[in-house]
Amino acid sequence: MVKQERAARTRRALVRAAAEVFARDGFVLASLTSISKMAGVSNGALHFHFASKQALARAVEEEAAAVLRAIGASARAGGSRPLQRLIDATHALMERLERDVVVRAGFELGSGPPRRDGSVDLRGQWQGWVEEVLKDAERDGILAPGVSAADASVTVVAATVGFEQLGAEDPAWTSARTLVQFWDLLLPRLAAAEILGGLQAGGTTPAAASRQE
Amino acid sequence: MVKQERAARTRRALVRAAAEVFARDGFVLASLTSISKMAGVSNGALHFHFASKQALARAVEEEAAAVLRAIGASARAGGSRPLQRLIDATHALMERLERDVVVRAGFELGSGPPRRDGSVDLRGQWQGWVEEVLKDAERDGILAPGVSAADASVTVVAATVGFEQLGAEDPAWTSARTLVQFWDLLLPRLAAAEILGGLQAGGTTPAAASRQE
Incomplete structure (x- = not known):
């Protein structure tokens, strides 16, 4: 070597x-x-x-941020509709939180007091991505009548941050089963009737499928 | 004195x-x-x-747990239907998280590593209450067809834990406005059609009303 x-x-x-x-x-x-x-x-x-513990924490957060960007990019590359992209990205994120300690620690480092100076805002990055994809859905006219991208973002961001937090104590919260329960509940309210039948709450990526075996 | x-x-x-x-x-x-x-x-x-910092933390958590029990009891005493009770309790919880540092610190003490030995499980207590009130709703036949109390609990518990976590950084997440966005989105999916019109996403308690002024 x-x-x-x-x-x-x-x-x-x-x-x-x-x-x-x-x-x-x-x-x-x-x-x-x-x-x-x-x-x-x-x-x-x-x-x-x-040089310091701070520098190590920063490196952990930056690696987690890169994973998060890759999750967003890969969901976009899938070419499916915005709502399916969103579902796929949440499955990918929960799967990484479950098996990748760098992603889990990255999220945890940014939460709770004392907040470290200059820490990477992973939740903010996730929130920005969710808002953008839901605005795409709104623009494409595939949200249900009367549902705004903003209201949907608030709910999806809060719930996924909740899964992440609760999952640190009990992995059932980041399981595919829990996420499918969430999407089964939310999708009929979120998606326009004409696209609802085509959406898969379990995700469309190979990784999502393997989690549900 | x-x-x-x-x-x-x-x-x-x-x-x-x-x-x-x-x-x-x-x-x-x-x-x-x-x-x-x-x-x-x-x-x-x-x-x-x-005797110790541990004992002080325990006292903070116990006071927060008492507040949480009082929120549950007061929502029950209101006499309204289970779903309205649930809405009212979420408003009361967010309001306390916003203005009462004991409740906020109580929740934070139980989250994130390192987990303290023998800490009070406030999130578990909240989860138990939400599950119970949604089971009441299911028993009363006021959930929408095809919606189970279990699926609804997962979503409500995760979202409220997310609001609590995100609210520690940015109080907009525990505001009445955000919570109304969440309930406006969720209720048409959660509640049976015949009771939906009677539900108030903004809550029915005087405290909830004053937050929205």
Whole structure:
């Protein structure tokens, strides 16, 4: 392995270990020694890559933000209608929250007191994406009569943040089953009658399908 | 003032000050000195009432739990139908989260890592209440056809936990306006057609009305 590859691999191991320790102990109590131990590297190697605990937290959040952007981009690339894109993105997000400690820790680092200075606003990023896709749906005329993109955004953002929070204690909240219950309830109110039959509450991506097996 | 009254007053001041400091600094960073200073009492007086920071957190959570029980009981005493009771209770909860730091800190103390041992499960208590009132609605036959109490509970609990979490950063999320947007969206799907017209998304209690002025 060339030196550069090894450095990149060490950095990735440190970010993942930091996420594990932040998720377990919280940012304030997390120790750099636990992080370097979990990553299997020396304290010196940690300090070569990251100047502080703050820098590690920032790296965790940035990796989570990149995952979130990829989820949005992939839902758009699917080419389906805005409401299906929204459903697919929520399944992708819950699936990542369930199995990827970096995404979970990224969201947790930005919530609750004390709020860290300069932390990445993952919930704000998610909210912005949800609002945009619902505005697309409104523009396409596929929202039910009398339903505004704004009202729908408030409900979808609050519920998904709730799933994320409750899921930290009990993974049933981020399961495909719970999300399908939510969409089964909401879709008949949200979608115009003529497109409702074509929407799949369980998502249309292979990842969403595999979660429901 | 007799001695007993003064002791009760000091205890109340300490619980409120603890809530302020927990909400601002988080449990881990909160210092007993900040709490006694904010309450305007000596460290000795603090230790006379509370053996530890843990005991103070427990007292904050227990006061918040009592408020939550009172919200549930008062919604029941209103005598209205289960769905209106649910709407009224969500308005009462958001209103308390907005103006009462003890309730806000109580919810925050139970969330996020590190989870404190033996903390009161306020979200679990809220979830239990929501499930019960929606089961009443199901039993009374006032849910829309095809809607189960379980699906409705998942959505209402997740959204209200989301409002609570997002409201800690931006009070717009716990405002009456946001909650009315949520109920306006959800009710036509949730309630049987024959009772929908009688439901008020803005709540029927004087407190709910005053929030919307």
